Amino acid sequence: MFRPRKESDFRPESDLRTERRTDRSPEADLSTDAERLRRRARFLRELNEAKELRERVHPRRSRAVRRRRQALRMRTFRW
Numbered sequence: 001m002f003r004p005r006k007e008s009d010f011r012p013e014s015d016l017r018t019e020r021r022t023d024r025s026p027e028a029d030l031s032t033d034a035e036r037l038r039r040r041a042r043f044l045r046e047l048n049e050a051k052e053l054r055e056r057v058h059p060r061r062s063r064a065v066r067r068r069r070q071a072l073r074m075r076t077f078r079w
Helices: 015-019 027-057 060-078
Strands: none
Touching: 027 060
16 A cells, blocks of 8 residues: 655654754754854865865866866856
8 A cells, every 4th residue: 555755754763863852952052053063164174275285286187177167167057
């Protein structure tokens, strides 16, 4: 027999367990959001450093990648 799928069918059990908790306070949410933003900022800084390093180490390859991206943008641009 066909049973329509629910959103909960696709989520792992660990997500369901964390969703059931109701003891989270607004202060805890703010601290977790702040921590997430700090981790995201650090990740983006490190990503930019890695891109700059790659560009310094392989300048020809970096130029080729930039040209390919530019060509793709030009091909997909609509007037």
